[in-house]
Amino acid sequence: MGSAATEVVDKRLLRGARTRKVVLERAVDIASLDGLEAISFGRLAADTGLSKAGIQTLFKTKETLQLAAVDHARELFVDHVVRPARSAPRGVERVWALLDHWAVYVSTPVCAGGCFRAANLAAFDSRTGPVHDALFRDHRAWLDTLSGELRYAVEAGQLADLDIGLTVFHIDALLCAANTALRTGDDAAVDKVRRIVSSLLVAPR
């Protein structure tokens, strides 16, 4: 291919990548507000001003689009919560850093409807299929992140021995409930989570 032809392909790829990003950002906002089922090629075209046919060419099916939205939301969560917390020392301090960044993530909020995961997990818990699987894989990864830091904290003697599985279930339950409470005007929800988590993370005697 000549350099002119290469440039045409490059521009097309770049345009495709840009379109993809615009569509996925809007898809994640819609899904955090109204759920993954509310994503449609028509609504995305109307909201972004892009052509419906163009969006369909990129994503083919609604399911592919939903899966791409779950992936994109996962990246946002990692970028805003998991990665920045890595600057805190491992163990208890990193658990608190995760909660601090999570509080900003749901309060800013990064996705228009708050926590993308919390908005969709309960709605998909009775279903089967790739979208359910992707959502619960993301949930599992988040629980594993918390587990890893709690285990480190216990092994390093930062925390009294605790049931890791139970504590992770407990903290995640509080975060999901706080997300819903924040959405419906309970501004004290994050403070409630902090108070309860403080009572769980006890230093060894």
Added chain:
Amino acid sequence: MGSAATEVVDKRLLRGARTRKVVLERAVDIASLDGLEAISFGRLAADTGLSKAGIQTLFKTKETLQLAAVDHARELFVDHVVRPARSAPRGVERVWALLDHWAVYVSTPVCAGGCFRAANLAAFDSRTGPVHDALFRDHRAWLDTLSGELRYAVEAGQLADLDIGLTVFHIDALLCAANTALRTGDDAAVDKVRRIVSSLLVAPR
């Protein structure tokens, strides 16, 4: 009206009431599985074998149908959780009775997809309108039921003093998370809730 005419009207009303019940039971099942947005006249007609036109005549709009489903789910919850717990003495014992009946309600499960409220609250928390309002009115009523028993328990000296609002937020968060965990195969979820709630409901010294 003659007695024959009265009988015709009576039969028609009875048939209307029966149809309403069949439709609402199915609507609550669908909404507990796939969310309130998944309720449609077409799907209900296909699932129940009733005519779509007949269902539309009864409920007029999708929103009226969704609101009737929220009401019906509320009645199921009261019948299976709140009312049977009233046979337990007020206070701590009734809180445990509520949790015991709730465990049966979500594990049996009464609605095909488990807890109707938990399946829909997070999905509707960013919206406005009558369906959002009805869901959160139901949620408020449930939180008030828990609050009332906890307050009684503290005042009667059954429990050490506690922050009622915080404890109710805490217990409800665990129940919602347990419902999702149960749907996705974590059979230990109810036991996790019991262990955590036991640690919250402490007798006075």
